[in-house]
Amino acid sequence: MARLLYELCGIEDALRFSPFCWRIRYALAHKGLEAETRPWRFTEKEALAFARHDKVPVLVDGDEVVTDSYNIMRYLDHHYPEAPLLGEGMAETRARFFNHYAERTLAPAILRIIMKDLLCAIHPADRAYFRRNREKRLGCTLEAFHAPAQGLDQLNAALEPLRGQLKTSPFLDGQAPAGADYLLFGHFMWARCASNADLLAESDPVHDWHARMLDLHGGLGRNARRIRDVGAV
């Protein structure tokens, strides 16, 4: 197999919850491309030295080494143009907004909800690194950042534009899912795999989209291993 995807793993090799890696799992499935996945931990920086990068996802596609989830999606569109993910021109520029919206609006809201669970899902060898790195970025302790009720409020407000979009089509990108859906759904897979928290009320139109996304590509998301499958942590 010439295609290899390095993915973050947690307390088990099979527990994969990186939102950015989930984007690429879905992107590959969207294109009908197979890839072997390789588990990686935050502290295994030397294992990515070949890519001159220190984060996953890293995609090795034959002789090509591609880093950063958005870049990988662009790469896939250029090399496998059928079934576009981001598209070109105006479509691609607007896809970037979904990328920022996921990272800057959805991610902080979800992180407030799942922080404590996430820390338990991370491999013990990675926890000190994760704490040091994230506390520096957040400007407070992980425990101070953890505020599920506030996070749910933030998330509820943040989802308003999605609710509008989903009034007229089943996916954010229209009748069929594409890049905008995957860019956002990665963060929902993050919460699903690393935490037991419920993010969405069943009455929320985003809940129905979430269910459709889980079912895509043969239940790619729905069948993923979750922290609740791992047993007592």
Place this chain on the structure above:
Amino acid sequence: MARLLYELCGIEDALRFSPFCWRIRYALAHKGLEAETRPWRFTEKEALAFARHDKVPVLVDGDEVVTDSYNIMRYLDHHYPEAPLLGEGMAETRARFFNHYAERTLAPAILRIIMKDLLCAIHPADRAYFRRNREKRLGCTLEAFHAPAQGLDQLNAALEPLRGQLKTSPFLDGQAPAGADYLLFGHFMWARCASNADLLAESDPVHDWHARMLDLHGGLGRNARRIRDVGAV
């Protein structure tokens, strides 16, 4: 002149602050199309009976009558395809997200900041209608909704994806402005024309985008009449 745009006016005919009408002012300028504008007040429903609609903007373009700002932008793209606003396919579907983001995320935040000013900017004949209609929609009095500090907090959080987008290009739609920029900027023109409130710190990258948007099309936004030009209200 065969092209006519019905626009909301306030205490003066020349005071135009509807965010949805501003989208169309910019959209027409983007296409290089001229239009005569006609002032309209909330309570002048019968003046729009010909359009079978009760809100502005209404565009009359020769024999065509088009309502709703997003629809008008689509209409302009179909009839005047040069210099696309929304584009087609994936680009157009993603433009809808900007529409929802403006209406459901930006608008409520800005309205909390400008509500009291806005009420003063509205024509006296319209104020009872505006109060009745908006209090029903908001579920509280206008005075209870007015909460500028909270609105500024909401707006500051809501602008995060824009800040990300503007790191790599001067406009939301890339090197040149297009539909995504106009869909959002309409609400900034609303605040600018109806209120004296400052929405953006000078250090905010969104402030620079805002300045560029004001300067477009010969200073279309910068030269617009504002409530501060009207004098004591």
